Amino acid sequence: MGKKQKKTHIVCRRCGKIAYHIRKKECSACGFGKSKRIKHFSWQWKNMLGKGNRKK
Ligand SMILES: [Zn+2]
Numbered sequence: 001m002g003k004k005q006k007k008t009h010i011v012c013r014r015c016g017k018i019a020y021h022i023r024k025k026e027c028s029a030c031g032f033g034k035s036k037r038i039k040h041f042s043w044q045w046k047n048m049l050g051k052g053n054r055k056k
Pocket of ligand 1: 012013014015017019020027029030031032
């Protein structure tokens with residue numbers, strides 16, 4: 001771990017995580033730069049949709 005690593009990810013403007021890829025120009029965490037909308041994960045939607053709309 002003595003090598004100087006090249007900076008590939010910077011702080012994302014939208015989610016605040018160091019996940020914004022400089023070369024790809026997209027955030028791996030929220031998808032900023034890739035799409036205008038925030039990246040949604042299926043488990044997040046499940047939680048959101050599960051509210052007040054539960055089966056059983
Ligand atoms: Zn982001």
